[in-house]
Amino acid sequence: MKNVVVTGGAGYIGSHTVISLIENGYNPIIVDDYSNSSPKVIERLEKITNYKLTSYKINCCNKNDLEEVFKNNDIFGVIHFAGYKAVGESVAKPLMYYQNNLISLLNVVEVMHKHNCNNLIFSSSATVYGDPKSVPIYEDFPLHVTNPYGRTKLMIEEILQDYVKANPNFKVALLRYFNPIGAHESGLIGEDPNGIPNNLMPYITQVCIGKLPYLRVFGNDYNTPDGTGVRDYIHVCDLAKGHTLTLKKMEETNENLLIYNLGTGKGSSVFEVLHEMEKAVGHAIPYQIVSRRPGDIAECYANCDKAYKELGFKTEYNLFDMCKSSWNFQQKNPDGIK
Numbered sequence: 001m002k003n004v005v006v007t008g009g010a011g012y013i014g015s016h017t018v019i020s021l022i023e024n025g026y027n028p029i030i031v032d033d034y035s036n037s038s039p040k041v042i043e044r045l046e047k048i049t050n051y052k053l054t055s056y057k058i059n060c061c062n063k064n065d066l067e068e069v070f071k072n073n074d075i076f077g078v079i080h081f082a083g084y085k086a087v088g089e090s091v092a093k094p095l096m097y098y099q100n101n102l103i104s105l106l107n108v109v110e111v112m113h114k115h116n117c118n119n120l121i122f123s124s125s126a127t128v129y130g131d132p133k134s135v136p137i138y139e140d141f142p143l144h145v146t147n148p149y150g151r152t153k154l155m156i157e158e159i160l161q162d163y164v165k166a167n168p169n170f171k172v173a174l175l176r177y178f179n180p181i182g183a184h185e186s187g188l189i190g191e192d193p194n195g196i197p198n199n200l201m202p203y204i205t206q207v208c209i210g211k212l213p214y215l216r217v218f219g220n221d222y223n224t225p226d227g228t229g230v231r232d233y234i235h236v237c238d239l240a241k242g243h244t245l246t247l248k249k250m251e252e253t254n255e256n257l258l259i260y261n262l263g264t265g266k267g268s269s270v271f272e273v274l275h276e277m278e279k280a281v282g283h284a285i286p287y288q289i290v291s292r293r294p295g296d297i298a299e300c301y302a303n304c305d306k307a308y309k310e311l312g313f314k315t316e317y318n319l320f321d322m323c324k325s326s327w328n329f330q331q332k333n334p335d336g337i338k
């Protein structure tokens with residue numbers, strides 16, 4: 001059984017990926033400092049999978065600690081989710097973002113190099129495309145970022161491309177996620193933000209449960225069918241599967257740089273999400289139109305043909321499934337994962 005280190009494995013996408021890894025015969029080793037997650041996630045993952053997990057409470061910015069993981073285990077590959085991800089916070093605290101996101105990546109690569117571990121999957125983001133010239137977005141579109149969070153993703157993509165040129169035995173996959181929502185069917189794990197959510201889905205579910213008074217819709221005058229922003233929402237379990245498919249591809253291919261969009265290829269507006277959510281909860285959801293958020297773009301959705309052709313990546317869940325599972329998680333965890 002191949003050991004795969006999952007940094008940020010207690011977080012939202014990481015935890016769902018741990019399940020997919022186990023289902024596909026990999027042994028995940030979780031590394032997380034729980035700065036944006038709870039150690040309870042590990043117990044819950046064990047309950048879902050009926051599998052004894054190895055986990056380390058480590059900050060990836062501490063190279064010596066990280067090295068212990070590689071000394072203790074023979075590691076086939078790393079999926080590097082660990083990092084901060086809030087755009088607004090990155091504008092207010094850029095150094096914190098550069099420190100955490102860049103130093104942890106550099107440490108991961110250095111330690112991998114030292115221990116002859118040659119397969120790395122990096123969590124990149126659709127944010128690297130900035131405001132795209134057209135939609136759907138293809139992997140070869142020009143890259144342009146507008147905030148420090150996005151800049152960490154783009155810088156890391158560039159660092160890793162330099163690194164593979166210098167180290168042809170090292171394989172890197174850059175996975176550009178669109179908008180993950182939804183939760184595992186058990187309702188035991190899901191998106192569990194600290195404080196007031198930045199993202200649409202946890203914001204809506206908190207309105208539904210009565211924690212927030214109404215949904216703020218940032219602008220209804222975009223050049224989109226109903227005037228609200230359009231994004232490519234993907235069920236987190238479909239996104240998780242994309243990682244195991246990528247690992248399998250890395251086992252077979254001689255290519256050492258793989259880049260894929262992971263989305264559904266379909267754009268949905270804020271109103272469409274709201275209406276699907278109303279169906280899932282069975283009642284109307286209060287909302288107010290407020291002004292646009294600076295930096296938000298009208299439309300962003302992926303072309304995912306490359307991931308389909310090269311990985312066999314196909315999404316299974318529709319928007320209603322995503323809404324229903326998010327709501328199930330919120331109902332079962334009104335105060336998050338405590």
Ligand SMILES: NC(=O)c1ccc[n+]([C@@H]2O[C@H](COP(=O)([O-])OP(=O)(O)OC[C@H]3O[C@@H](n4cnc5c(N)ncnc54)[C@H](O)[C@@H]3O)[C@@H](O)[C@H]2O)c1
Binds near residue numbers: 014
């Ligand atoms: N959620 C999204 O919408 C989205 C979209 C595109 C890309 N991404 C990227 O995917 C990755 C995972 O996102 P997520 O939504 O699961 O976020 P998350 O915050 O739920 O998970 C990240 C995990 O990493 C941990 N972590 C952070 N810094 C760490 C460090 N230095 N050492 C060890 N652990 C650390 C946190 O405690 C958390 O458990 C991030 O890199 C994020 O930027 C997320």
